Amino acid sequence: MYGSIKFYKECMKNDIKPLIGLSIRLEGLLPETYNNFLLYAKKNKGYQNIIKIASLSSINGVVTVSELTKYNSGIIFVLNTELSEINNYFNNNQIHEYEEVMSTLFTISEDLYFGLGSNLELNNLLYKKQKCVALDYVHYMDEEDYKVSNILKKIFNIGIDDLFSNNVGNHFKTNEELVLKFKDYPNAIENTNLIGNICNVSIDFDKTHLPSFKLKQGVSSKEYLSALVYKGLEKRLRGNKVDKNIYMERLKYELDVIDSMGYNDYFLIVWDFVKYAKSKNYLVGPGRGSAAASLVSYCLGITSVDSIKYDLVFERFLNPERITLPDIDMDLPDDKRDDVITYVRDFYGVDKVASICTFGTFLAKSALRDTARVLEVEGLLLKEILKNVEKYDNIKDAIFNSTELNNIMDKDENALELLTIASNIEGLHKHVSTHAAGIIITSDDLTTHTPVQKGLLDMLQTQYEAKDLEDLGLLKIDFLGLRNLTSINKIVNLINRNENTNIDIYKTPLDDPLTFELLRRVETTGLFQLESPGMRSLIGQMQIENFDDIVTVLALFRPGPMENIPSYINRRFKKETITYAHKILEDILKSTNGIIIYQEQIIKVANMFAGYSLGEADVLRRAVSKKQESVLEKERANFISKSLSKGHSAEVSN
Secondary structure (H helix, E strand, O other): OOOHHHHHHHHHHOOOOOOOEEEEEEEOOOOOOEEEEEEEEOOHHHHHHHHHHHHHHHHHOOEOHHHHHHOOOOEEEEEEHHHOHHHHHHHOOOHHHHHHHHHHHHHHOOOEEEEEOOOHHHHHHHHHHOOEEEOOOOOEOOHHHHHHHHHHHHHOOOOOOOOOOOOOOOEOOOHHHHHHHOOOOHHHHHHHHHHHHHOOOOOOOOOOEOOOOOOOOOOOHHHHHHHHHHHHHHHHHOOOOOOHHHHHHHHHHHHHHHHHOOOHHHHHHHHHHHHHHHHOOOOOOOOOHHHHHOHHHHHHOOOOOOOOOOOOOHHHOOOOOOOOOOOOEEEEEOOOHHHHHHHHHHHHOOOOEEEEEEEEEOOHHHHHHHHHHHHOOOHHHHHHHHHHHOOOOOHHHHHHHOHHHHHHHHHOHHHHHHHHHHHHHOOOEEEEEEEEEEEEEOOOOHHHOOOEEEOOOOOEEEOOOHHHHHHOOEEEEEEEEEHHHHHHHHHHHHHHHHHOOOOOHHHOOOOOHHHHHHHHOOOOOOOOOOOOHHHHHHHHHHOOOOHHHHHHHHHHOOOOHHHHHHHHHHHHOOOOOOOOOOHHHHHHHHHHOOOOOOHHHHHHHHHHOOOOOHHHHHHHHHHHHOOOHHHHHHHHHHHHHHHHHOOOOHHHHO
């Protein structure tokens, strides 16, 4: 069911009714025999049951009669007679076996139809006695696509003998072609249309399905989270000379937002597995991305960043005006990541935790190589073709633009065929893989929401991709395995053992002069995010003096702010005058030499200059970050209007 959600959405967008279905193997009477069934969901109950059956089918390879009977509610069953026991028994005149299979099939469901195949005698017998449907194979779109379809079957080792005669005629047919093909079976065409009419599945994308954290009876997740957070704050502030009231006020606000959005359990879930990792002395990253803006996360030990000290805006993480699921990326040592995931799997149950599937596609080289293998195109020709194609973004661009490639195709028919077929294969899905970091946790059985299959670490794996799962309101947590954390852990342990010291990496001072000397010498090999050639160049120009400079370097070296690197360096070393369009901007941008570097600065400009609420300002920030042109055009008018009402001029506001 991999593509079901995307298919459903695309159909709805184009005003087409989506029919959600599944092809499965039902066990036969005898070993090594099976029946191919097509299942169609009548309503949402049927869709739920098809998810269950798809999961059983993927995990076991075949579905039993009892399993199918258990989940038969709301499903229309169509037997593909072409691939069935009754076809074999009918052809071999095994009447007893034929009748036995027929009686078994009718125990599955009353909503049972027989798909008419190429066996005319069997078709006629079934048409007289049973409900039949006009069943037509569609393996590709247009008639001439059969060659590409055959090559794909050969690449995937799906039984096909003659490359260019099998599989002919399995294109997407017009109504006229179908009426002609099934002209002797008008009722079958009527039944086909009937099935289309009675199937009405409606998938809900507006709900969230967050898991619950296991707590003792009588304790609410809100109370437990609050107790943990205030206890954590005491620990964090011990010995620090700060205004505690500011922290208390911010915590109360964050906890209220978290509670109103229903995310108390989410924070407890993350806190629990971070606590587990730290109890095993695994290094946990200090937190990055928007999660660092949460003081609650800091007090729980999920992050190590004081959002008050660094002036981070909580709305960037959780915005009550733009309801989205919270997103905390967890950085763990790459050799300990699997253990933490296994802990989560065991804590919540194997039926509630799954890895996420992702798909590999045919890239230009793999499309050409795989096609060449099937067509038996020899090495030198393939080498020449690959050399010319790699200069372009894709095969079609290469065919359109490369004179050398066109000369090769003119001289050699094999080259023409290879490039034509490979250009049609490029971009198609090639294999199922596992998402590098994402794990799904559900409150109830996974198969209430997504079909599953076997995954890694004795876990299940979803059949829906990450974006589809998020659209369905499921919680995804990214467990990122970092080699750098593994290295740091080993190095610290070696130093502590050899020097008889007790270095605590979490208490590393942020004002160590030797570190800044190291960075000024640009000795950054092996340093996370600081070792690429472009980053080294920027570090050399910056001549880093303090921790804030490191933060600035990381923020500058990103698409968008990157354009301002020359201006920032000139302003830093007084080679360029710093000007501000308004005094308010000076207050916000002084620390970054008048240039917007941080997304928080976008929020503050909108909030302090134009009078946006922090929630509204975050919507603008997100539109900038995601380059959402339509939202930005709308926000421009909103920004100007709000700025004018605050007494600013149209020129400065623009």
